[in-house]
Amino acid sequence: MADQSNSKTVAIIGFGTAGMNAAIALRNAGFGGRVLVFSDIDTLPYSPILTSYYAWGDKTYEECFPWSAEEVADLNLDILYDEPVEALDTVTHAITTSKGTYGYDKCVIATGATPMCWGFPEVEGDSAYRPLVLRSMADAQRLKDALERPGIKRILVSGASMVALKTLEACLNHGLECTLVGINPHVLDFNALPEAAIRFEKGLREKGVELRLGQSIKAVKRIGDKLEVTFSSGDTDVFDEISVAHGMKSNLDFVVEGALETDRALIVDEFMRTSDPDVYAAGDVAQATELISGEKRIVGIWKNAALQGATAGAAIAAELAGGQPDEECAFKGSISTNTIAVNGTLFISAGTMEITPERSIEVREAEDMTVVYIFENREGKPRRLVGFNLVCDKDEPGSVAYDTGAMLTLRIEAGCR
Ligand SMILES: Cc1cc2nc3c(=O)[nH]c(=O)nc-3n(C[C@H](O)[C@H](O)[C@H](O)COP(=O)(O)OP(=O)(O)OC[C@H]3O[C@@H](n4cnc5c(N)ncnc54)[C@H](O)[C@@H]3O)c2cc1C
Incomplete structure (x- = not known):
């Protein structure tokens, strides 16, 4: 079958890391049609991670934008800046903003979340x-x-x-x-x-x-x-x-209630497809597999948003070219990870903090560090690490604390395979 995808339109709602990575993956996979991006701001995608560093002067304003204007221009996107989406009609494939209504063949929802008071x-x-x-x-x-x-x-x-x-x-x-x-x-x-x-x-x-x-x-x-x-x-x-x-709330007000399967966010499969075959979701608006619970959860971290956006873009390109998404680009799930240092006190965690009857904790104290291990003991299965917390009185990149955090994170991930 001839590739008809050049005449198709992929809409990306939200231009953060998930949206940007969806656009990159679409182009990398050879999609040559229209990529129509809706952004509610008038700048390139920024990193929310860096906002606090900008506020205290550790980063300049410019440093908070991971992609340059040239990198974005190379993708040949139709970007509608300052044009928040007000409604998504999944039945008629129509996206409405205050300036007009636009059609799409496939759509990626990547609108992130809003802080709540x-x-x-x-x-x-x-x-x-x-x-x-x-x-x-x-x-x-x-x-x-x-x-x-x-x-x-x-x-x-x-x-x-x-x-x-x-x-x-x-x-x-x-x-x-x-x-x-x-x-x-x-x-x-x-x-x-x-x-x-x-x-x-x-x-x-x-x-x-x-x-x-x-x-x-x-x-x-x-x-x-x-x-x-x-x-x-x-x-x-x-x-x-x-x-x-x-706390944060996923930005989904423009989705008609009942149009897409929703829990706290949009439920997606391993290719980031929602309950509508032409609508995908990625990043902080998506509930994908969390590996330890096996449940669909929001794991609101940058890496997930990037990987999920990339998965959605690659899967859409494959489908519009008349094929099936490649298993290799499937999002297999993730675990929660966190690292934060407040003026020299370091905290690293990964996995789950839910203590169930099958789980036990072990605390190891060193002079400058506390590590809490969460193990799962299931009958007939080897004991596995499902979570840890590490707090160190010093924050030194490359230190034992960082190495321990990286090693334990890998151990949890390996135990999920
Ligand atoms: C202060 C802070 C610190 C963080 N620190 C870390 C960290 O250290 N490590 C880590 O991994 N993660 C961290 N995170 C989380 C991480 O930043 C997010 O998980 C990630 O940015 C999610 O990407 P996203 O593309 O889903 O959403 P976003 O990056 O928020 O992008 C969504 C975009 O969609 C836009 N949008 C919303 N509604 C509409 C609409 N109706 N129409 C058009 N556009 C719309 C939004 O304005 C935004 O530009 C942090 C988050 C915050 C807030």
């Missing part, structure tokens, strides 16, 4: 106040502007996830007095077991961070240029700014 109360005396959040370059600019504002001294970071801790690091590096409030009894939320989190908390306290764990923000009142915060403990304190990191 769940539970943050309206500020008394300043109902327009929006706390700082961190995801986009615009968020990073707002944080940077706040950190550099003359007279700013005290900041409250609400949330204890990786994003909250990255924000905290940016604030510490600006010499601010930092308080962190988290609803859970320990930092690092679902990424760490208490045995590791306690050492990380010690590191934070030594850097002067006040920790208010097991608490939340109950009320906020504007008093002049300050914000008076009442915590659920009943205590009050006064801050110049508040940053909130209460």
Whole structure:
């Protein structure tokens, strides 16, 4: 059968790492048709990972963009900048923005996620106040502007996830007095077991961070240029700014309810196909196989978004050329991995932190390092490592801590094969 794909249109909604890698894979696989990219921003794809480093001055604005204008131009894409998608009609294959309606043959949804401020109360005396959040370059600019504002001294970071801790690091590096409030009894939320989190908390306290764990923000009142915060403990304190990191929500408002199989995000197969054969999803909007649970979950990390975007692009190119996606490009699944260092205290984790009756933990303490191992003991099967946390009082690239983290991550991945 002759290759008809040159007359086809592939739409990519969202121009982050997943969208960009879908475009690269389409072209690498020889797709010569139209690639129509919808972006809600007016810049090249940026890396959310680098936003906190930009905010505290460790990276320049330009360094936050992994691809150059030349690399993007080489892909010959039709990019509609500043044109957020408002509706996707999977029945008529139509994408609507405020400027028009566009058809597609295949579509990749790669719209990432938005930071949420769940539970943050309206500020008394300043109902327009929006706390700082961190995801986009615009968020990073707002944080940077706040950190550099003359007279700013005290900041409250609400949330204890990786994003909250990255924000905290940016604030510490600006010499601010930092308080962190988290609803859970320990930092690092679902990424760490208490045995590791306690050492990380010690590191934070030594850097002067006040920790208010097991608490939340109950009320906020504007008093002049300050914000008076009442915590659920009943205590009050006064801050110049508040940053909130209460989790992320996949950007899927433009998808008609019921049109695609959805849980917390879009359920996809190993080629990133959703329940609609012409719609694919990749990155933080996709629930693909998480290897330890075997369940479909969002594993919101950069590498996954890149690999999933590449898988979607290669699979679409194959299908539009009249063939089947190659098993070699299938996304076989992933495990969660995290690395963060806050002013010299290092945390590395991989795998699961879910303790089930079949799982046990082992804690190994060294002078400057705690490693928590999570083993699974299933009848008739060899004991396997399914997760670990590592906290080190020093952050030295190339150190034993980094080597141990890399080795344990590989061990977990090998145990999943
Ligand atoms: C502060 C922070 C630190 C992080 N640190 C790490 C780390 O250290 N390591 C790691 O692996 N991961 C990290 N992550 C996670 C990682 O950045 C994400 O998993 C990854 O960027 C997801 O890529 P994506 O392409 O799915 O989404 P994004 O990169 O968010 O791209 C999605 C794009 O789609 C756009 N979009 C949204 N809605 C629409 C619409 N309706 N129409 C058109 N466009 C739209 C968005 O504006 C965005 O430009 C971090 C995330 C944050 C926020």
